[in-house]
Amino acid sequence: MKRKWLKFIPLIYLLFGIIWIALTDYWLYVLKQNDNFVIAEYINLIKGWLFILITTLLLFLMLKKHEALKELEQKEQELSTLINNMPDFVCFKDGVGRWLQTNEYGLALYDLHEVDYKGKTDIELGAYSPHFMEAFEYCMKTDEQTWLEAKISRAEESFSLEDGERKTFDVIKVPLFHSDGRRKALVTIGRDISSLKKTEQLLVTKEKLSAVGELSAGIAHEIKNPLTSIKGFIQLIQRSGKANKNHVDMVLSEIDRINDIVSELLVLSKPQTKELTLIPLLEILEYVIRLVEHEANNKNIKFSIENLSPDMLVRGDKNNLKQVFINLIKNSMEAMQSGGTIKISGSSLSDGRVSILVKDDGIGISSSNLVQIGNPFFTSKEKGMGLGLTITKKIMEEHQGAIRIESEEGKGTTVTIELPTT
Structure with a gap:
């Protein structure tokens, strides 16, 4: 509210000056007509001093405001430099989703260097970079979801670049509101985690291979036990020269157990509850x-x-x-x-x-x-x-x-x- 009044100060000063000069000149004219020259001189002197005082005060305020603006511009420049040098995607939007500012990474990511992006929505920017239209549409949906939830959101978003490379971002969205609850702005920060996802995939693959190796060793171990028993009974039969019914039954039972183990291996892709x-x-x-x-x-x-x-x-x-x-x-x-x-x-x-x-x-x-x-x-x-x-x-x-x-x-x-x- 205070800032809104600041722009009216010059107009107010102009009106006040016109009224002040008109009134004081008329007053001096009346005094001189009534031969009150001494009082007229004092009033004229006071008039000059007041003009100097008010003008000095206004100049002081203007200089102070100029310094504050200069300091603000410097901080804004420092912040802009920091944002532009960040290795993450950073984007500021207003309450209706129009882009206010993004960093160099964001411009390069969506190929918007030659586009006047400020004041445009995601869909409007998609017209300049058709390849990313689907990504922009998805971004608008997640923006709206963040607004509705009225809290910081975090999720992974993926899309392909024009050269076919798949990018995955860890995206944080921060909604800002006016005191009356109206939407004020949305800050989006996206960190490229594509390399991390590739590493995770390699680890998953490695774990799968390790599991396959462990499974193979386990199956071999389990099959080895009945094979050892079968070998022992066959050796007994070989030495005795005749087949004992109990020994034959045991051999057949162990063969059945091997069959069960192999059957379990074959259905591993579709586990069944025993x-x-x-x-x-x-x-x-x-x-x-x-x-x-x-x-x-x-x-x-x-x-x-x-x-x-x-x-x-x-x-x-x-x-x-x-x-x-x-x-x-x-x-x-x-x-x-x-x-x-x-x-x-x-x-x-x-x-x-x-x-x-x-x-x-x-x-x-x-x-x-x-x-x-x-x-x-x-x-x-x-x-x-x-x-x-x-x-x-x-x-x-x-x-x-x-x-x-x-x-x-x-x-x-x-x-x-x-x-x-x-």
């Missing part, structure tokens, strides 16, 4: 023990099963749970180089779950290794791949179960498995 059913836990453990029995006898290892009845059921996938106990029991066997007993016991928990303990008296695990057990590719074995317990943990997660490992070097290891029964 159907979990109630399974007798003892049946799974007896199967696994029969599977490793030949190897266990060669290593002088025995098995002890306690508190596991045929009616103790758990909810899960039979083949997956076989993999879990094969991994755990084989780990125990490998830790018992001098033979011994692997104790397997079960108990029912108060929350309706079943707990299964697999305990060995092998060499145990050091405290430094224990904290890393289960991490992909971590292993203390010379020929291990470090995926057995990783896969076991994954299967337990899918079954909404839990696994805990307790071990002391030289005193053996106890693995606790918890599985739901409903």
Whole structure:
């Protein structure tokens, strides 16, 4: 409001001066007609001094305003220089979306160097740079959305340059309002993050390749276990010269397990939810023990099963749970180089779950290794791949179960498995 009155000061001063001169001259004329020459001289003197005083005051105010304007112009120039040298797109628009100012980066980005862009909307500028019309239209939509939300917005916006290069910007829009709520201005700042997006894409690709490598290693690890069993049974048949029905059944069962593993690999592109059913836990453990029995006898290892009845059921996938106990029991066997007993016991928990303990008296695990057990590719074995317990943990997660490992070097290891029964 104050600035609006400033432009009327010269007019007011002119009117005041005309009225002042007219009145004082008329007054002096009247005084002189009445022979009051002394009073007329005093009034004339005061008139001159007042003119000097008022003129001096006005000149002072004008000079002060001139200095303020000069300082403002200097700051504006400094700000303009700063904005023009920014590596980001910066644009100021008025309350109706007309461009007020943009920096050199913005002019170069939209090829507007030869265009008088000030006072034009995005759509009007799109007529000068048709290639960017779609980008300008999208920009108007996001501007309007920012106005409606009446708060700072941040989003990624992408478009292609004329040479085909794809640009992605991290765009921040700041809406400004008058005190009465009317739209005042919109500030847009866009940082080019194209290189960052390319780097992110490379990292995603790298992670995918890493996942493929880990998956391949995991599949190889899982297939290796049944192949080892099949080889062992075939060697038994070869040495004995006759096929034992139990051995043949075990070989066929292991071939089925390989088929299941390969089938899972084939459907990875369309993951399917496994159907979990109630399974007798003892049946799974007896199967696994029969599977490793030949190897266990060669290593002088025995098995002890306690508190596991045929009616103790758990909810899960039979083949997956076989993999879990094969991994755990084989780990125990490998830790018992001098033979011994692997104790397997079960108990029912108060929350309706079943707990299964697999305990060995092998060499145990050091405290430094224990904290890393289960991490992909971590292993203390010379020929291990470090995926057995990783896969076991994954299967337990899918079954909404839990696994805990307790071990002391030289005193053996106890693995606790918890599985739901409903």
